[in-house]
Amino acid sequence: MWVKAQLTTMTPTSSSQQMQPAAEEEQEQKEKTLLPGELIETFYVENKRRQQNIKIQVKLCAQGVYLRRETNDTDHINEQLIRIEDIVGSSCGARQRKRARGGLNSCRNPSQQQEEEQEESQSQSQSQPPPQTDNSAYLYIYAYLKKEKPLRRVQTLRILRFRSSEDYAENLETAQRWHCRIREHKQHTGAICAAANKRLLILLNPKSGSGKGRELFQKQVAPLLREAQADYDLQITTHSQYALEYVRSRKDLLERYAGIVVASGDGLFYEVLNGLMERMDWRRACAQLALGIIPCGSGNGLAKSIAHHCNEPYDPKPIMHATLICVAGRATPMDVVRVELNHRSRHSVMYSFLSIGWGLIADIDIESERLRSIGAQRFTLWAIRRLITLRSYQGKLYYLPAEQPAASPATPTCSAPAVSRISLPNAPYSEFKDLPDDQQSDEFADALSTDRSVYRQTDSWHSAASRRTAYYSIAGQSNRSRQSVAQRIEAANAQFAELVPTGNMPGLQLPLPAEQGWLCEQGEFVMVHAAYTTHLASDCYFAPSSRLNDGLIYLVVIRGGVGRPQLLNFLLSMQSGNHLPSEPDPFICVLPVRAFRIEPSGSQGILTVDGERVDYGPIQAEVFPGLINVMTTTGQ
Numbered sequence: 009m010w011v012k013a014q015l016t017t018m019t020p021t022s023s024s025q026q027m028q029p030a031a032e033e034e035q036e037q038k039e040k041t042l043l044p045g046e047l048i049e050t051f052y053v054e055n056k057r058r059q060q061n062i063k064i065q066v067k068l069c070a071q072g073v074y075l076r077r078e079t080n081d082t083d084h085i086n087e088q089l090i091r092i093e094d095i096v097g098s099s100c101g102a103r104q105r106k107r108a109r110g111g112l113n114s115c116r117n118p119s120q121q122q123e124e125e126q127e128e129s130q131s132q133s134q135s136q137p138p139p140q141t142d143n144s145a146y147l148y149i150y151a152y153l154k155k156e157k158p159l160r161r162v163q164t165l166r167i168l169r170f171r172s173s174e175d176y177a178e179n180l181e182t183a184q185r186w187h188c189r190i191r192e193h194k195q196h197t198g199a200i201c202a203a204a205n206k207r208l209l210i211l212l213n214p215k216s217g218s219g220k221g222r223e224l225f226q227k228q229v230a231p232l233l234r235e236a237q238a239d240y241d242l243q244i245t246t247h248s249q250y251a252l253e254y255v256r257s258r259k260d261l262l263e264r265y266a267g268i269v270v271a272s273g274d275g276l277f278y279e280v281l282n283g284l285m286e287r288m289d290w291r292r293a294c295a296q297l298a299l300g301i302i303p304c305g306s307g308n309g310l311a312k313s314i315a316h317h318c319n320e321p322y323d324p325k326p327i328m329h330a331t332l333i334c335v336a337g338r339a340t341p342m343d344v345v346r347v348e349l350n351h352r353s354r355h356s357v358m359y360s361f362l363s364i365g366w367g368l369i370a371d372i373d374i375e376s377e378r379l380r381s382i383g384a385q386r387f388t389l390w391a392i393r394r395l396i397t398l399r400s401y402q403g404k405l406y407y408l409p410a411e412q413p414a415a416s417p418a419t420p421t422c423s424a425p426a427v428s429r430i431s432l433p434n435a436p437y438s439e440f441k442d443l444p445d446d447q448q449s450d451e452f453a454d455a456l457s458t459d460r461s462v463y464r465q466t467d468s469w470h471s472a473a474s475r476r477t478a479y480y481s482i483a484g485q486s487n488r489s490r491q492s493v494a495q496r497i498e499a500a501n502a503q504f505a506e507l508v509p510t511g512n513m514p515g516l517q518l519p520l521p522a523e524q525g526w527l528c529e530q531g532e533f534v535m536v537h538a539a540y541t542t543h544l545a546s547d548c549y550f551a552p553s554s555r556l557n558d559g560l561i562y563l564v565v566i567r568g569g570v571g572r573p574q575l576l577n578f579l580l581s582m583q584s585g586n587h588l589p590s591e592p593d594p595f596i597c598v599l600p601v602r603a604f605r606i607e608p609s610g611s612q613g614i615l616t617v618d619g620e621r622v623d624y625g626p627i628q629a630e631v632f633p634g635l636i637n638v639m640t641t642t643g644q
């Protein structure tokens with residue numbers, strides 16, 4: 009790569025540096041061959057060592073910024089393309105002080121900054137003309153070049169100095185033309201934050217992870233958002249359920265925002281997802297709002313899974329890398345899993361994006377909470393403890409295999425004792441329509457306001473025992489007959505039932521139809537852990553075969569009777585993703601399924617959904633393929 013310096017100022021020919029007539033002709037010729045939306049200009053970079061100006065032709069096109077250096081040696085022409093995908097944004101104006109350019113420079117500590125400022129003011133007083141005599145306009149191009157082996161992003165700043173005219177306004181106009189074109193090309197790539205007239209909603213949990221969310225945001229996220237010229241509203245959560253309530257109740261969510269970014273751990277993303285699903289326009293909201301995550305939590309399974317999906321780096325700067333994904337912000341569909349729980353005859357429904365755990369891993373995760381103060385080592389310590397006092401749980405596991413009748417040979421399966429069949433449509437939610445906006449706010453006002461308590465205690469919508477009711481506002485309708493009110497309530501109930509995301513599994517208390525493909529295994533389990541993203545945490549590569557939008561739940565089953573050495577090996581290999589047996593194994597297997605149900609026999613145990621503890625009892629889950637959209641760099 010010939011451009012060695014990360015920060016290079018390029019200056020086009022000015023009136024005082026007249027182009028040779030031949031060069032002028034050449035330039036004119038090149039401009040004639042430009043496609044619409046393309047710009048071209050010749051700049052000179054001063055090479056102090058050789059005491060000469062190096063001629064660089066810069067072309068802005070749909071692919072990015074193309075730089076071509078021509079030296080006097082005829083055989084020495086170097087080229088570089090800064091891909092439009094690697095360009096975060098640009099800005100233009102008068103010369104900026106180094107610190108004001110943002111980027112990672114603004115993350116330096118105060119003493120470093122002070123030194124830099126002193127250096128800069130000295131160098132300015134020595135070599136640079138005072139700002140008022142500089143009529144140049146500058147274009148700053150912020151890019152993070154993607155490099156493989158090792159996978160990383162290299163922060164790069166290119167500065168183009170426009171000074172062909174003596175008039176600053178004219179130079180600025182040229183720089184602005186370049187700046188606008190860059191933004192237009194970014195828009196064509198589908199960048200969500202470059203979308204016109206829409207903003208990002210950023211929800212920040214100041215308590216997540218080490219509790220430094222606010223500081224991390226100011227130092228690492230905000231400068232990048234500035235470079236990307238992303239307009240955003242920042243909401244700091246004040247308590248648990250804040251984000252859920254905010255997303256659920258904000259009326260102008262879809263009109264105002266192009267996406268929602270969670271700057272927190274997986275817990276807050278769970279709230280945002282469930283808040284969206286509790287909206288009456290849930291389907292439109294899921295389709296239109298892309299969701300992003302900036303990992304400020306302790307587990308960060310989703311952020312790592314997204315980075316893995318689009319082959320983006322994660323460590324050593326997970327926040328910077330995730331922010332880059334969010335500002336690239338192309339939407340990729342992602343599966344969501346509908347979970348139904350039954351605890352002491354209370355039913356609840358929730359939506360999950362990461363995992364459901366029963367047994368070993370859930371136990372380690374939750375029970376080691378008491379050692380939180382020692383950091384990530386709590387998991388290792390508790391895993392050792394649990395290996396010594398190994399537990400197993402009695403129960404029944406039902407599942408609907410993804411491939412019928414036989415599973416893919418690449419994924420070894422376990423033999424299941426009982427077989428029955430059931431069919432699930434690929435996209436069970438596709439049959440529902442959203443409520444028109446005006447109906448949302450009026451007709452279903454009562455249903456919305458009372459819904460949450462009902463919603464979390466309801467049976468499956470299709471189950472015979474469902475207690476779910478939509479309350480229809482009858483205020484101001486006293487002149488209508490009782491009969492008509494009853495009919496209207498019934499009609500509203502029917503319509504309401506169609507407008508919420510319903511599952512296709514029978515209610516938890518109902519048997520699974522024997523003839524439709526369900527398999528059942530009864531016995532002792534050390535663990536059943538369902539995952540639908542590759543990573544459960546940034547250092548736990550749990551379901552390597554998983555894809556964001558494959559419509560699959562990966563059930564990892566460890567049966568009773570498994571030896572401790574095999575279990576130890578399993579736990580130690582989870583980080584690298586080598587924990588699953590490559591050959592059929594009697595004790596450990598992974599099952600790609602579309603739905604499953606767990607019926608634990610006892611009443612004591614731990615169940616987790618997305619890493620959070622939920623009531624212990626029967627639980628069932630089914631996948632809704634590609635229900636939401638998450639921000640990725642690829643858009644696939």
Ligand SMILES: Nc1ncnc2c1ncn2[C@@H]1O[C@H](COP(=O)(O)OP(=O)(O)OP(=O)(O)O)[C@@H](O)[C@H]1O
Nearest residue numbers: 216217245246247248272273274275305306307308
């Ligand atoms: N201001 C707040 N104070 C206390 N709790 C909050 C606040 N805002 C959000 N919460 C709750 O904190 C919980 C945990 O947050 P989050 O998942 O973001 O961080 P974490 O637990 O550190 O990360 P991870 O889930 O990756 O381990 C969320 O479920 C959320 O309900």
